[in-house]
Amino acid sequence: MRLNVGIDGPVSAGKSSVADAVAARLGILHLDTGAMYRALGLTAVRRGIDVQDEEAIVRLCRELKVSVSHEADGQHTFVEGEDVTGLIRTPEVSMAASTVSRYADVRRNMVKIQQQLAAETDMVLDGRDICTTVLPNATAKIFLTASQEERARRRYLEMQAKGMNDTFEQVLEELKKRDDQDMNRPVEPLRQAPDAVLVDTTNLTFDEAVDAILKIVEANRHG
Numbered sequence: 001m002r003l004n005v006g007i008d009g010p011v012s013a014g015k016s017s018v019a020d021a022v023a024a025r026l027g028i029l030h031l032d033t034g035a036m037y038r039a040l041g042l043t044a045v046r047r048g049i050d051v052q053d054e055e056a057i058v059r060l061c062r063e064l065k066v067s068v069s070h071e072a073d074g075q076h077t078f079v080e081g082e083d084v085t086g087l088i089r090t091p092e093v094s095m096a097a098s099t100v101s102r103y104a105d106v107r108r109n110m111v112k113i114q115q116q117l118a119a120e121t122d123m124v125l126d127g128r129d130i131c132t133t134v135l136p137n138a139t140a141k142i143f144l145t146a147s148q149e150e151r152a153r154r155r156y157l158e159m160q161a162k163g164m165n166d167t168f169e170q171v172l173e174e175l176k177k178r179d180d181q182d183m184n185r186p187v188e189p190l191r192q193a194p195d196a197v198l199v200d201t202t203n204l205t206f207d208e209a210v211d212a213i214l215k216i217v218e219a220n221r222h223g
């Protein structure tokens with residue numbers, strides 16, 4: 001049986017870093033599915049394609065080869081063979097990713113690639129629709145969240161560490177906008193799968209969050 005762990009949750013709930021640590025402890029790979037939507041968003045921005053233009057974005061998504069590889073320093077994301085890993089974390093690309101991910105044909109395309117990858121290898125996948133759509137039969141399903149203020153605080157500190165100058169208020173505003181867009185889109189909005197376990201990290205340390213998830217995985221593997 002494949003070991004597939006799904007971790008969904010809103011912006012800056014810590015999914016990616018927690019998923020990384022969980023995967024390392026389990027000795028399996030971590031697929032950051034958000035990076036794939038970001039790669040598409042980045043390409044639209046670079047080519048001057050309006051992200052509101054669904055037809056143009058769907059066409060771009062069909063033509064574009066987005067792929068990932070797993071290296072010693074983590075996941076690398078590629079567009080047509082170009083490593084774009086260092087270019088996809090800007091606020092502009094975040095918003096573009098959130099917008100292009102609203103389109104049903106874009107999602108269908110990305111979900112198919114993610115399902116193929118998960119079928120080939122044991123992995124932890126983090127995203128918005130892993131437990132609801134990509135892997136409804138995952139070994140363990142987690143919904144990772146924290147309060148909006150706490151998520152904004154973490155994101156603010158992360159951006160400061162990277163030398164970005166956004167104020168806390170700007171970060172909170174952007175986070176609210178993305179939460180709203182991700183939770184209220186008509187196609188596969190972010191929601192907790194009925195059988196996913198809620199892990200609220202507002203008052204948990206990083207290690208406590210990782211341990212909580214590992215416990216859930218173990219219970220599901222052997223239970």
Ligand code: C5P
Nearest residue numbers: 033034035037097098101127128129182
């Ligand atoms: O997780 P991350 O913030 O990198 O994702 C970027 C954007 O991609 C999210 O705001 C969300 O709109 C979209 N996304 C998605 N489904 C996923 C992963 C990400 O819709 N599985």
